[in-house]
Amino acid sequence: xxxxxxxxxxxxxxxxxxxxxxxxxSITTRDLSGISLGMYTAFTFGVFxxxxxxxxxxxxxxxxxNIITFGLxxxxxxLKIEHLRNSDQKYH
Amino acid sequence: xxxxxxxxxxxxxxxxxxxxxxxxxSITTRDLSGISLGMYTAFTFGVFxxxxxxxxxxxxxxxxxNIITFGLxxxxxxLKIEHLRNSDQKYH
Numbered sequence: 400x401x402x403x404x405x406x407x408x409x410x411x412x413x414x415x416x417x418x419x420x421x422x423x424x425s426i427t428t429r430d431l432s433g434i435s436l437g438m439y440t441a442f443t444f445g446v447f448x449x450x451x452x453x454x455x456x457x458x459x460x461x462x463x464x465n466i467i468t469f470g471l472x473x474x475x476x477x478l479k480i481e482h483l484r485n486s487d488q489k490y491h
Numbered sequence: 492x493x494x495x496x497x498x499x500x501x502x503x504x505x506x507x508x509x510x511x512x513x514x515x516x517s518i519t520t521r522d523l524s525g526i527s528l529g530m531y532t533a534f535t536f537g538v539f540x541x542x543x544x545x546x547x548x549x550x551x552x553x554x555x556x557n558i559i560t561f562g563l564x565x566x567x568x569x570l571k572i573e574h575l576r577n578s579d580q581k582y583h
Contacts, residue, residue, distance in 0.1 A: 403547050406540060406544045406547065407544045407548075409540060410540035410543075410544050411537075412537075413534075414533075414537035414541065417530045417531075417534035417537055418530060420528075420530045420533070421527040421529075421530035424525065425527075428525065430525035431525055432522050432524075433517065433523055433524060433525040435512040435513035435515075435516040435517075436512075437509075437512030437513075437516075438511075441505055441506075441512070442506055442509035442510075444505060445502050445503075445504075445506035445509055448498060448501060449502045449506065451502075452498045455498065456495055456499075
């Protein structure tokens with residue numbers, strides 16, 4: 400594997416793993432008021448499209464990274480929706 | 492451009508644009524307590540690596556999407572650090 404491929408894998412691993420501390424923080428603190436519903440709705444959907452793209456072009460790294468990201472992003476989205484249902488906060 | 496390329500561009504556009512509502516929310520509300528410092532530190536650095544990767548492999552879409560994402564992610568990171576400096580909250 401050449402330098403560029405390694406760089407790409409490291410970049411993918413970091414931007415995927417970055418969602419772990421956010422998911423952990425959201426689960427443990429249930430402090431979701433500053434989290435954007437719009438971001439996690441769009442992001443979760445966008446990552447779902449990346450999964451389809453990864454399947455279609457047969458890219459293992461894209462598929463694996465996005466399946467993990469999907470799980471993390473969907474968890475934050477779920478906690479945000481639960482938070483909104485428990486409050487009368489404006490939806491945005 | 493074939494279907495797969497279009498799908499990839501749409502996925503990239505959505506996962507990039509998703510950070511706009513989060514940045515807007517963080518700027519307007521300054522409600523950063525639920526935002527993870529670890530996520531935005533790692534994510535901003537990872538996106539920086541994606542920019543270098545995009546330059547090296549000569550991919551315009553990767554470069555453009557990640558420059559935009561970098562600006563949005565770095566803004567949220569800046570607001571989070573500013574928030575932490577204004578509080579005695581535990582760093583995590």
